[in-house]
Amino acid sequence: MNSPNIADIYTEYHTKVLSYITARVNSRSDAEDLCSDVFEKVQLKLSTYDSTKAALGTWIYSITRNCVIDFYRRSRPSEELDEQLPSDDEVDDGILRDETLTELAAALSTLPDELKTIIVYRYYDGRPLTEIAKMMGLSYGATKLRHNSALELLRRAMSA
Amino acid sequence: MEKKLTKLFDYQKFAGNKALQGIIDSVHARSGRRELSLDEEELVNAAGAPYAGQTPPEDQKKDLN
Numbered sequence: 001m002n003s004p005n006i007a008d009i010y011t012e013y014h015t016k017v018l019s020y021i022t023a024r025v026n027s028r029s030d031a032e033d034l035c036s037d038v039f040e041k042v043q044l045k046l047s048t049y050d051s052t053k054a055a056l057g058t059w060i061y062s063i064t065r066n067c068v069i070d071f072y073r074r075s076r077p078s079e080e081l082d083e084q085l086p087s088d089d090e091v092d093d094g095i096l097r098d099e100t101l102t103e104l105a106a107a108l109s110t111l112p113d114e115l116k117t118i119i120v121y122r123y124y125d126g127r128p129l130t131e132i133a134k135m136m137g138l139s140y141g142a143t144k145l146r147h148n149s150a151l152e153l154l155r156r157a158m159s160a
Numbered sequence: 161m162e163k164k165l166t167k168l169f170d171y172q173k174f175a176g177n178k179a180l181q182g183i184i185d186s187v188h189a190r191s192g193r194r195e196l197s198l199d200e201e202e203l204v205n206a207a208g209a210p211y212a213g214q215t216p217p218e219d220q221k222k223d224l225n
Contacts, residue, residue, distance in 0.1 A: 020174040061174045095167065101177035104168050108183050113190065120187040123162075123169040135191070151161045 004056055006043045013057070014039075017064050024068045034071055038064050058096045107157035115150035122147065 017038050021031045041063050049059055108116055114136070121132045133143040172180050 016174050016176060019176060023173045057175065061171060064174060065170070095164065096171045096175075098175060098177055101168060101172055101175060101180045104165075105177065105179035105183055108180070113187075116183065117187050117191065119165065120184050123165040124172065124184055151165075154165070155161050 004046065004049070006039070006046060009042060009046075009056070009060070010039055013060050016057075017060065020061070020064050021068060025071065030071070030075075034067050038067050041067065055097065061096065103158055104154075107154050110157055111150060111153055115146055115153065118143065118147050119150050119154070 014035070018031065018035045021034045021038075022028075025031050025034065038060070042060060045063070049056070054062070108119065111119070117136065118132055121127045121135065122129065127135075129143050129147060130140055132147075133140045136143065138146070172184070
């Protein structure tokens with residue numbers, strides 16, 4: 001896609017945007033409204049998109065993420081934001097690429113099932129270690145130790 | 161590493177990398193836990209009956225007759 005146009009962008013990214021929003025909000029109607037908001041913003045900002053600074057997918061992800069954050073601030077101002085949502089300054093430092101996700105999958109596949117489970121529960125599901133401990137029938141201390149082991153193994157696998 | 165994993169798993173919910181999603185799905189399948197889609201959530205009634213949308217076991221015999 002040399003000069004992205006909104007129709008092509010919608011076709012390519014609609015499912016990804018909706019999947020991300022659906023994982024974050026509980027209401028279908030809110031998810032669909034937010035999805036529309038995202039593509040309105042994409043269209044408004046498309047002229048400012050700089051392909052030398054971020055891949056198109058990463059740029060659209062950033063807009064999507066910010067729409068979800070704004071939604072929570074508007075609708076639930078008293079609630080704390082999901083701690084799993086990366087902050088603005090953390091969104092893109094070049095690691096948000098499909099290749100990095102594939103690398104993470106390869107690293108995860110080297111872990112024993114128990115450690116893999118802790119990582120998925122903690123970082124994909126967003127569960128605290130206390131909840132993971134109960135789910136896995138382990139003490140909090142044992143879970144934390146296994147979590148730290150998993151992190152170290154992943155660190156080594158992804159730096160190799 | 162924790163921040164990196166937070167970023168990557170959040171991005172996964174957008175990007176849907178197949179290799180990584182396969183691992184996530186297998187973890188959820190092993191533990192019997194899976195996020196319901198919005199369509200599936202609409203089928204779960206207020207009592208949380210696990211067979212929402214299907215014939216309850218106690219009524220299945222009646223259906224056969």
